[in-house]
Amino acid sequence: MKLASLADGRDGRLVVVSADLRRAVDAGPIAPTLQAALDRWAEVAPRLQELSDRLASGTEAGFAFDAAACASPLPRAFQWADGSAYVNHVELVRRARGAELPASFWTDPLMYQGGSDAFLGPHDPITLPDPEWGVDFEGEIAVIIDDVPLGASRTEALKAIRLVMLCNDVSLRNLIPGELAKGFGFFQSKPASAFSPVAVTPEALGPAWQDGRLHLPLHSWLNGVAFGKPDAGLDMTFDFGTLIAHAARSRRLSAGTIIGSGTVSNRGEDGGPGRRVDEGGVGYSCIAELRMIETIQTGKPATPFMQPGDTVRIEMFDGEGRSIFGAIDQRFLPADPPETAA
Amino acid sequence: MKLASLADGRDGRLVVVSADLRRAVDAGPIAPTLQAALDRWAEVAPRLQELSDRLASGTEAGFAFDAAACASPLPRAFQWADGSAYVNHVELVRRARGAELPASFWTDPLMYQGGSDAFLGPHDPITLPDPEWGVDFEGEIAVIIDDVPLGASRTEALKAIRLVMLCNDVSLRNLIPGELAKGFGFFQSKPASAFSPVAVTPEALGPAWQDGRLHLPLHSWLNGVAFGKPDAGLDMTFDFGTLIAHAARSRRLSAGTIIGSGTVSNRGEDGGPGRRVDEGGVGYSCIAELRMIETIQTGKPATPFMQPGDTVRIEMFDGEGRSIFGAIDQRFLPADPPETAA
Numbered sequence: 172m173k174l175a176s177l178a179d180g181r182d183g184r185l186v187v188v189s190a191d192l193r194r195a196v197d198a199g200p201i202a203p204t205l206q207a208a209l210d211r212w213a214e215v216a217p218r219l220q221e222l223s224d225r226l227a228s229g230t231e232a233g234f235a236f237d238a239a240a241c242a243s244p245l246p247r248a249f250q251w252a253d254g255s256a257y258v259n260h261v262e263l264v265r266r267a268r269g270a271e272l273p274a275s276f277w278t279d280p281l282m283y284q285g286g287s288d289a290f291l292g293p294h295d296p297i298t299l300p301d302p303e304w305g306v307d308f309e310g311e312i313a314v315i316i317d318d319v320p321l322g323a324s325r326t327e328a329l330k331a332i333r334l335v336m337l338c339n340d341v342s343l344r345n346l347i348p349g350e351l352a353k354g355f356g357f358f359q360s361k362p363a364s365a366f367s368p369v370a371v372t373p374e375a376l377g378p379a380w381q382d383g384r385l386h387l388p389l390h391s392w393l394n395g396v397a398f399g400k401p402d403a404g405l406d407m408t409f410d411f412g413t414l415i416a417h418a419a420r421s422r423r424l425s426a427g428t429i430i431g432s433g434t435v436s437n438r439g440e441d442g443g444p445g446r447r448v449d450e451g452g453v454g455y456s457c458i459a460e461l462r463m464i465e466t467i468q469t470g471k472p473a474t475p476f477m478q479p480g481d482t483v484r485i486e487m488f489d490g491e492g493r494s495i496f497g498a499i500d501q502r503f504l505p506a507d508p509p510e511t512a513a
Numbered sequence: 514m515k516l517a518s519l520a521d522g523r524d525g526r527l528v529v530v531s532a533d534l535r536r537a538v539d540a541g542p543i544a545p546t547l548q549a550a551l552d553r554w555a556e557v558a559p560r561l562q563e564l565s566d567r568l569a570s571g572t573e574a575g576f577a578f579d580a581a582a583c584a585s586p587l588p589r590a591f592q593w594a595d596g597s598a599y600v601n602h603v604e605l606v607r608r609a610r611g612a613e614l615p616a617s618f619w620t621d622p623l624m625y626q627g628g629s630d631a632f633l634g635p636h637d638p639i640t641l642p643d644p645e646w647g648v649d650f651e652g653e654i655a656v657i658i659d660d661v662p663l664g665a666s667r668t669e670a671l672k673a674i675r676l677v678m679l680c681n682d683v684s685l686r687n688l689i690p691g692e693l694a695k696g697f698g699f700f701q702s703k704p705a706s707a708f709s710p711v712a713v714t715p716e717a718l719g720p721a722w723q724d725g726r727l728h729l730p731l732h733s734w735l736n737g738v739a740f741g742k743p744d745a746g747l748d749m750t751f752d753f754g755t756l757i758a759h760a761a762r763s764r765r766l767s768a769g770t771i772i773g774s775g776t777v778s779n780r781g782e783d784g785g786p787g788r789r790v791d792e793g794g795v796g797y798s799c800i801a802e803l804r805m806i807e808t809i810q811t812g813k814p815a816t817p818f819m820q821p822g823d824t825v826r827i828e829m830f831d832g833e834g835r836s837i838f839g840a841i842d843q844r845f846l847p848a849d850p851p852e853t854a855a
Contacts, residue, residue, distance in 0.1 A: 181552055181767070210523055247591045247767055249630035255697075276695075283697040284626040288591035288767035299763060300664055321848055322642055343763060353618075355597075355625040356698025362763040421641060421685060422704040425523070425589055425630035506663055 172216075172223045172372045174198070174334065175497075176205050176242045178292060183242040187223045188369050189233070192497055196226050196233035205245055205315075205370070209427045212317055212333055238497040241368040243290035244336055245315065245427060251287035251364065252418050253311070253340060253431035254280050256409040260436035260456075263444055263463045280409045280417045283356050285340070287429065291365035293499045297341055297477075298506040299362060305345035306477040306503050310391045310456030310485045311338040312403050312432040314411050315370060319424040328415035329383050335376060337367035337389070337485055338431055339499045344459055344476055366429075367485075367496035376495070383410030385487075387495075389435045391456055392484040393477075398461075399454035401437035401445075403487075436460060456485075477503040514558075514565045514714045516540070516676065517839075518547050520584040520634060529565045530578050530711050534839055538568050538575035547587055547657075547712070551768045554659055554675055580839040583710040585632035586678055587657065587769060593629035593706065594760050595653070595682060595773035596622050598751040602778035602798075605786055605805045622751045622759045625698050627682075629771065633707035635841045639683055639819075640848040641704060647686035648819040648845050651776040652733045652798035652827045654745050655680040656753050657712060661766040670757035671725050677718060679709035679731070679827055680773055681841045686801055686818055708771075709827075709838035718837070725752030727829075729837075731777045733798055734826040735819075740803075741796035743779035743787075745829075778802060798827075819845040 173190065176183030182204040186195040201218045202208035208215045225231035255261050261281065262272045291297065299306060315334040319327065346360035373380045379387045386404030390397070409417070414430050435456045439445035444464055446452025455461050462472030477483065486498040515532065518525030524546040528537040543560045544550035550557045567573035597603050603623065604614045633639065641648060657676040661669065688702035715722045721729045728746030732739070751759070756772050777798045781787035786806055788794025797803050804814035819825065828840040 249589045249591060250628060252628075252700075273695075279695075281695055281697050282700050284628060284700060286592060286594075286626060286764060287629075288770055289765055298663070304763070321640070346763070351696050353615075353621075353623055354693050354696075355623050358594075358624050358626060359759075359763045363765075417701075421646070421688070421701045422628060423631055428630055 172220050172375055173369050174205060174219070174244060175236070175369045176244050176246060177240050178242040181247060182206060183246045187219055187226055188236050189226050190375070192236055192238070192369060192494060194226055194233040195236035196222060196231050198222060206427050209315065209317065209333065212426065238368040239294045241497070242292045243366045244334070244370040245290065245429065247289055248287040248427055248429050249425055250428040251285040251431070252282055252428065253285050253433060254282045254409060254414040254417070255433035256280065256407050256414060257433055257436040258408045259406050259438050259444070260434040260460060263436070263460050266463060277408060280414055281433070282414065282417055283361070285361055285364065289363055291363045291501070293365055293368040293497065294501065295365065296502050296504040298504050299343070300506045302479055302505060303345060304343040307342045307344050307458045308391070308477070308483040308485070309340040309342055309434040310389050310399065311340050311434055312385050312389070313338040313366060314430050316415060316424060316426070316428050316430060318426045319415060319419045319428070321419060321421070321423045323416055323419045325412035325416045328419065329412035331415065332373055332411060334370035334372060335380070335385060336370045337487060337496050337499055339365040339483065339485055339501060340431060340434070341365070342457070365499050365501060367499055369497045371496060379489070383412040387487050387489070388453070389456060390486050390488070393458070394482055397448045397454065399448060399456045401435050401453045401456060403432070403435045406437050407432065434460070479503060479505050514562050514717055515711045516547060516561070516586060517578070517711045518584045518586050518588060519582050523589060524548060525584040525588045529561055529568055531568050531575070532717070534578055534580070534711060534836060536568055536575040537578035538564060538573050540564060548590070548769050551657065551659065551675065554768065580710040581636045583839070584634045585708045586676070586712040587632065587771065589631055590629040590769055590771050591767055592770040593627040593773070594624055594770065595627050595775060596624045596751060596756040596759070597775035598622065598749050598756060599775055599778040600750045601748050601780050602776040602802065605778070605802050608805060619750060622756055623775070624756065624759055625703070627703055627706065631705055633705045633843070635707055635710040635839065636843065637707065638844050638846040640846050641685070642848045644821055644847060646688050649684045649686050649800045650733070650819070650825040650827070651682040651684055652731050652741065653680040653682050653776055654727050654731070654774040655708060656772050658757060658766060658768070658770050658772060660768045661757060661761045661770070663761060663763070663765045665758055665761045667754035667758045670761065671754035673757065674715055674753060676712035676714060677722070677727060678712045679829060679838050679841055681707040681825065681827055681843060682773060682776070683707070684799070707841050707843060709841055711839045713838060721831070725754040729829050729831070730795070731798060732828050732830070735800070736824055739790045739796065741790065741798045743777050743795045743798060745774070745777045748779050749774065821845060821847050
């Protein structure tokens with residue numbers, strides 16, 4: 172089953188989307204919003220599935236699905252906690268800023284609390300006032316979960332996964348060192364994130380969803396040029412069950428919580444950082460990793476962070492080349508300066 | 514105007530509360546929940562005020578208000594961002610763990626993103642599995658805001674404050690050093706927070722609300738013994754307008770966002786850390802500060818963090834000794850260990 176939220180008010184309007192992303196049908200009579208559906212999933216999901224079946228069989232005609240009309244599946248959420256499960260990415264990014272990787276990072280997941288009150292729609296521009304902040308994208312996998320009790324095990328956590336999405340966890344690279352030095356987390360260096368137009372149940376992902384990991388390449392393009400296609404099932408040190416259990420160690424988690432994987436990243440065949448796409452590698456899911464490779468090769472980074480007008484596209488395909496979640500497709504547009512001063 | 518949410522489902526049931534906290538009236542016909550009211554505040558607030566006036570005049574009888582029947586004013590919120598505006602507290606806590614205070618902390622606010630998907634009710638127990646985690650309370654002031662645009666000024670931010678509350682930002686002192694060392698913020702060391710039963714509009718606070726600060730003592734008791742009564746209007750280096758503008762530097766904030774002050778803390782008359790209540794001082798709003806004083810005086814802390822069964826009460830009174838927000842009144846009860854293992 173595939174679900175999306177058409178942009179409409181603060182919480183969007185829930186629709187069921189066909190497997191091929193061509194048709195959609197209003198789910199309003201069952202649940203007006205995705206959060207409302209998640210609030211009573213056990214009761215609502217079978218009815219949404221039935222509607223999905225009717226859309227698939229043609230009993231329900233629906234209407235043409237337009238990803239550009241979508242808000243984030245959850246336009247606002249009660250929680251967004253992002254892990255950093257591809258430790259290869261953490262190692263590269265830290266090396267790029269001259270920081271060591273503690274050995275514990277391979278056994279104890281990193282996770283930060285992100286802002287969840289106003290996500291960007293999948294085709295919304297990334298509007299930020301200052302290009303000097305170092306705007307980067309981060310291609311990730313994310314899951315939406317049901318209620319999870321305090322102290323839940325990995326097994327319990329895996330059972331609570333209701334939907335899977337793609338994410339662009341927009342990052343402000345030049346603000347990160349200052350924010351992390353203050354010791355309170357990323358705050359200003361993590362502006363609003365975007366998610367794929369469509370959220371998909373684990374069941375509908377078939378054999379690609381296994382062991383709490385999504386075993387398919389995550390494609391990204393910068394200004395239309397292939398940038399990365401690392402396999403999201405490879406080198407994911409911590410699976411989603413482990414990430415969710417980590418989040419639930421000292422508190423229960425409420426339905427509609429979104430848990431992120433962190434930037435998808437594969438090691439190279441030689442165990443090293445891996446090659447660029449145009450050099451035959453699987454590339455990267457953020458500019459920071461490429462800049463690290465450039466620094467290793469030439470002593471300094473060559474690829475700038477996103478410049479005004481630059482575009483990023485993030486998408487995933489099934490074995491037949493069909494888009495699973497629709498595309499995140501965003502342009503960086505500097506915001507107007509605020510009209511009033513402090 | 515004073516508002517509260519009676520415990521009922523995931524979002525509670527909105528009631529208008531009388532100034533003396535004795536009566537309440539169902540606000541359901543105007544807005545079923547506080548979040549629903551905040552989503553269209555300009556339209557809803559005058560109608561809630563009218564209901565409040567009818568309750569005050571006796572035109573509306575209402576029913577007896579019971580703080581123990583309350584959930585958090587926002588039982589779950591789309592954002593909880595907690596500042597650390599009383600730099601005196603930051604300096605003490607850092608000194609206690611042997612960390613320096615950078616000079617920039619006096620000019621650049623500290624702020625962390627907290628979990629907001631499942632707050633504790635004001636009289637709910639604090640259930641955590643391990644007393645060794647070092648359970649501490651933190652008495653704070655918090656505000657609920659309306660929509661705030663990206664890059665808002667302090668002046669714009671101040672105008673967006675809709676409601677004021679008290680907060681117990683529960684902290685796990687023995688988990689903090691490990692979490693902060695990982696560089697991603699407090700995550701596991703900040704479990705669910707609790708807020709006062711009643712949220713109050715700035716207008717209803719009268720002259721005590723000035724310059725984005727609440728100029729009244731914040732009282733706290735540990736096991737019924739007076740622990741602190743520092744003035745929340747003193748030594749607040751960053752007012753709420755500055756804190757909100759800080760949060761909005763790289764993203765817009767949505768209606769219903771909660772911004773916290775950090776632990777309320779006053780310097781002593783000599784500019785030092787200040788004396789205990791039983792020694793004639795204003796005391797502290799968390800155990801960590803007292804432990805720091807003890808360490809300075811005797812070389813080691815004497816007061817333990819909260820033990821199973823310990824209680825904390827946090828409350829604020831007007832000039833006539835009447836409770837303004839009702840009390841946060843919580844007991845630390847260890848949670849049962851989870852039934853299943855990983």
